[in-house]
Amino acid sequence: MQFKIRAATKGDCKEVSRMIMELAVYEKMPDQVKISHEELERDGFCQNPFFECLVAEVPEEHKSKEGLTIVGYALYFYTYSTWKGRTQYLEDLYVMPEFRGNGIGKGLLSKVAEVGKTKECVRLQLSVLNWNKPSLDFYAAKGAQDLTASEGWHFIRFDGQNLENLANEAPKDE
Template identity: 75%
Template sequence: MSDQVKITCDELERDGFSQIPLFECIVAEVSEENKSKEGFTTVGYALYFYIYSTWKGRSMYLEDLYVMPEFRGFGIGKSLLSTVAKVAKEKQCVRLQLNVLDWHTSARDFYAAKGARDLTVEEGWHLIRFDGQGLDHLANEAPKN
């Protein structure tokens, strides 16, 4: 889905490494002798940020969990996910939340095997988004200061 990526490296650096970062990231690295075919030693990452529930309190949202295909099946994804969960618990978050595309059954199975619940089926939640013209239109309806 690389065709859908619209963010620049500068924006990513600004948002993640400013005085008040909008996200945090954990990376998985391998030794130089085990680097990827392309020569990378960073082979995976988990990007997350904090959210708040008026029902439950502090929460964490996992935006991305990625492991390069040639490094999958070695427990790297599980380790990244477990580390994010540990950070969430250390920050007193009561839940870790994420979205998975309906067609991505291997990811859904992975999370389910780790104890995740599918709220789409269980509670009937729908993912709602405002973006583009919808976001512009909604913002233009806001009262003037």
């Protein structure tokens, strides 16, 4: 199947927002999605964007049952390792179910890696739910290392009231 991978535009945010919800449903966490396409537009297409995004697009003749041509996305951002340097973090990689198995996911992942290499990133990191064997197998087949098993790293998060409490404990400037 023909498809192309391109940088997302502000106008793609509604489609990306739709696929974010589809991914959340697949991951059994649809109630966790609180972001709107307007926030995606604001945060991804400002002077200093918080993320970058690629979309997979198929020609009109291969559009989805619903008439959609944007059928996948990869959303990523940059972090920094004090041990290794520039790092890319892949937040989401998603392909609509009816388009899986056509190389679109591999194309998106490879394009993210290519973008990172042009920006001199030394690694690409991501998180996968422990029950998501298809994704774990997909990334492993491409050479990804599971750091949970090999190095024992845990993924830690502060949010909501706990983040608020932590911020409130910051030393005050005098």
